[in-house]
Amino acid sequence: MKVRVHVSLKNGVLDPQGRAIHHALEGLGFQGVNDVRAGRLIELDIDDGVTDADLDEMCRRLLANMVIENYRIEKVS
Amino acid sequence: MSLNAAVVTFPGSNCDRDMAVAIEAVTGTAPHRVWHGDAELPAGLDFIALPGGFSYGDYLRSGAMAARSPIMRAIVEAAERGVAVLGVCNGFQVLTESGLLPGALMRNSGIRFVCRDVALTVENNQSLFTAGYEAEQRIVIPVAHHDGNYFADDATLDRLEGEGRVAFRYAEPVNGSARDIAGVLNDRGNVLGMMPHPERMIEAAQGGTDGRALFESVLKGLVGV
Numbered sequence: 001m002k003v004r005v006h007v008s009l010k011n012g013v014l015d016p017q018g019r020a021i022h023h024a025l026e027g028l029g030f031q032g033v034n035d036v037r038a039g040r041l042i043e044l045d046i047d048d049g050v051t052d053a054d055l056d057e058m059c060r061r062l063l064a065n066m067v068i069e070n071y072r073i074e075k076v077s
Numbered sequence: 078m079s080l081n082a083a084v085v086t087f088p089g090s091n092c093d094r095d096m097a098v099a100i101e102a103v104t105g106t107a108p109h110r111v112w113h114g115d116a117e118l119p120a121g122l123d124f125i126a127l128p129g130g131f132s133y134g135d136y137l138r139s140g141a142m143a144a145r146s147p148i149m150r151a152i153v154e155a156a157e158r159g160v161a162v163l164g165v166c167n168g169f170q171v172l173t174e175s176g177l178l179p180g181a182l183m184r185n186s187g188i189r190f191v192c193r194d195v196a197l198t199v200e201n202n203q204s205l206f207t208a209g210y211e212a213e214q215r216i217v218i219p220v221a222h223h224d225g226n227y228f229a230d231d232a233t234l235d236r237l238e239g240e241g242r243v244a245f246r247y248a249e250p251v252n253g254s255a256r257d258i259a260g261v262l263n264d265r266g267n268v269l270g271m272m273p274h275p276e277r278m279i280e281a282a283q284g285g286t287d288g289r290a291l292f293e294s295v296l297k298g299l300v301g302v
Contacts, residue, residue: 013228016184016253062145065138065174067181068228 001046002076003055007064008039078300082108082124085152087143092129092166092276099276100126103292104300113146123299124161125152127168129221129274139182139224140170149175161205161295162268166222169260169270178261178270179237180229185222186253192221194284196248197259197273201241204262205298206269209290215248216287218273225272227254227261237261244269 009015015037022036042063046055055073064071082100086093093110101107108126109119118125133142143149149171156162156177164172172178185191194217199210210216229237234255237243245260252272260271275288296302 013183014186014253016186016188016226020188062137062141065141065181067173067179068183 001048001050003044003046004074004076005042005044005055005059005063006039006072006074007042007059007069008072009037009068010070013068078302079106080104080124080296080300081119081122082106082126083111083119083122084108084126084128085111085113085148086128087113087130087132087146087167087171089132089134090128090130090167092274095274096126096128096165096276099279099288100124100292102279103289104296111148113143113148116147116151118148118151118155122155122160124163124295125155127152127162127164127171128276129166129168132167132171135224138170138174140167140172140174143167143171144174144176153177156263156268159265159267161299163206163291163295164268164270165274165276166220166225166272169272170224172268172270177268178263179233180227180255180261182224182272183226183228183253184224185226185251190221190223191225191252192219194219195251195259195273197245198248200243200246201262203241204244204266204269204294206262206291206294207244208298209294216290217278217285218275218287219277219284220251220273222252222272225252225254227258227272229255234258240264242266245271245273 017038018036059071084097199214202210242262247257275291278285278288
């Protein structure tokens with residue numbers, strides 16, 4: 001099964017990369033972008049025996065840094 | 078009595094030799110060199126240093142992979158037994174990623190890699206690592222990092238400040254760190270993480286010697302000389 005783990009910065013954590021991307025978009029002349037937050041997408045191909053609890057554990061122990069990041073698990077197929 | 082020290086090398090560490098040279102120059106004893114894949118530390122260590130660099134290419138997050146390497150299990154256990162642990166730059170990132178220190182080190186607020194001498198204020202000169210400095214002493218130590226922007230929630234920052242666990246503070250804006258924090262101690266005071274590189278300020282030829290007192294403090298605190 002394919003699983004996508006979306007890792008994003010928690011609300012309230014300043015995102016220097018998002019800010020730089022926002023600035024670059026404005027530099028290219030794009031208007032109307034109010035905010036940009038950059039995250040990370042991690043795709044996993046897992047056996048059927050891997051449980052939701054296992055996936056949570058993977059996210060908490062490695063894929064996301066719970067001090068600054070949230071994660072969302074999306075099962076693709 | 079001599080200081081029984083170790084310097085850990087991860088794939089991508091690049092300040093491990095500088096750290097080993099600094100420790101030997103100040104303490105008179107060459108440290109053990111430990112590889113990230115080792116499962117055990119040398120017996121009877123007093124002091125472990127995690128050096129700067131780009132361990133595992135900074136994949137995933139700076140320090141994230143190194144924090145899960147085999148040797149880190151032994152280092153976490155040693156720290157919990159009270160062995161002194163210093164993490165500099167990437168070593169600081171490894172310490173936060175491993176949970177030995179609170180908070181996280183994010184991309185510098187100005188996005189750019191910052192590589193220059195910076196002024197620091199010694200905020201706590203009562204710790205194992207800082208007893209050789211004067212209270213509020215102004216020192217100059219170089220930084221060289223992309224991810225040195227210290228973040229922790231307000232409650233954690235208040236606790237760190239209230240408990241005297243901010244060891245060093247930047248005396249000038251450097252990287253966007255919360256409350257200008259440059260180095261933090263764990264609650265027991267035997268683990269210090271800092272972004273600036275004290276091992277690069279040991280001999281006058283390096284442009285200054287403000288890093289010496291840190292290693293002298295450790296030597297005096299652990300060996301008594």
